[in-house]
Amino acid sequence: MLIIGIAGGTGCGKTTVVNHIMDELPNGEVGLISQDSYYNDLSYLSLDARSEMNFDHPDAIDFKLLVKHLKDLKKGKSIGQPMYDFVAHNRTDKTLLTHPKKVMLVEGILILTHPELRDMFDIKLFVDTDSDERLIRRLKRDISDRGRNLDDVLTRYQSTLKPMHDQFIAPTKVFADMIVPNNKYNMVAIDIIRNIITQKL
Ligand SMILES: Nc1ncnc2c1ncn2[C@@H]1O[C@H](COP(=O)(O)OP(=O)(O)O)[C@@H](O)[C@H]1O
Numbered sequence: 001m002l003i004i005g006i007a008g009g010t011g012c013g014k015t016t017v018v019n020h021i022m023d024e025l026p027n028g029e030v031g032l033i034s035q036d037s038y039y040n041d042l043s044y045l046s047l048d049a050r051s052e053m054n055f056d057h058p059d060a061i062d063f064k065l066l067v068k069h070l071k072d073l074k075k076g077k078s079i080g081q082p083m084y085d086f087v088a089h090n091r092t093d094k095t096l097l098t099h100p101k102k103v104m105l106v107e108g109i110l111i112l113t114h115p116e117l118r119d120m121f122d123i124k125l126f127v128d129t130d131s132d133e134r135l136i137r138r139l140k141r142d143i144s145d146r147g148r149n150l151d152d153v154l155t156r157y158q159s160t161l162k163p164m165h166d167q168f169i170a171p172t173k174v175f176a177d178m179i180v181p182n183n184k185y186n187m188v189a190i191d192i193i194r195n196i197i198t199q200k201l
């Protein structure tokens with residue numbers, strides 16, 4: 001199994017890069033794990049309390065479960081990947097049956113902060129996009145897809161997203177094998193990554 005970690009700040013385009021890679025590869029040979037699925041279970045808190053949480057700190061992620069699931073997949077076992085609800089700020093009670101594949105992509109803002117997880121990646125990518133561009137993309141996406149309003153996103157950006165990005169996410173760029181500039185769609189980089197994967201397959 002080839003495991004590729006795809007990191008980068010919120011809105012940089014990780015999911016878009018993942019979709020481009022998966023679109024062109026043989027059906028059924030590439031699987032996906034999203035770090036967002038592994039936010040800690042916050043069912044013990046009220047919705048108001050959950051909405052106040054810092055979701056950009058490494059402690060927000062259940063890395064223990066994420067590492068266990070990746071180990072299980074490497075052993076050839078299928079896993080039940082948790083499913084996340086951004087409107088409820090919590091895991092749902094559903095899971096997504098995820099089978100081991102020749103190539104597993106793991107994407108998320110904080111995946112390179114965790115040493116054990118980082119060591120499991122055969123290839124580490126960091127998708128790099130200017131912060132103003134990321135904020136614009138995040139605003140549009142969170143308002144259209146994640147039930148937020150302008151004030152929610154801007155307040156969170158100032159209080160949490162920017163400081164956490166500067167403290168935890170940006171410094172992990174040094175661990176990347178390849179940095180993917182993504183201020184504009186970067187199909188050249190996608191082709192290079194796809195060729196690397198095809199060779200490994
Ligand atoms: N290179 C790009 N140029 C313009 N918009 C982009 C680009 N990459 C992604 N987007 C858009 O930005 C938003 C956030 O992208 P997404 O892939 O969800 O980022 P991430 O997973 O890193 O948070 C989406 O609406 C997506 O369509």
Ligand SMILES: Nc1ccn([C@@H]2O[C@H](COP(=O)(O)O)[C@@H](O)[C@H]2O)c(=O)n1
Pocket residue numbers: 009010011014036039055056085086088089090108109161
């Ligand atoms: N309940 C939540 C949980 C997380 N977020 C934000 O999601 C961002 C990470 O996802 P990307 O697809 O943007 O990489 C992260 O910055 C969290 O702030 C949220 O808004 N609500």
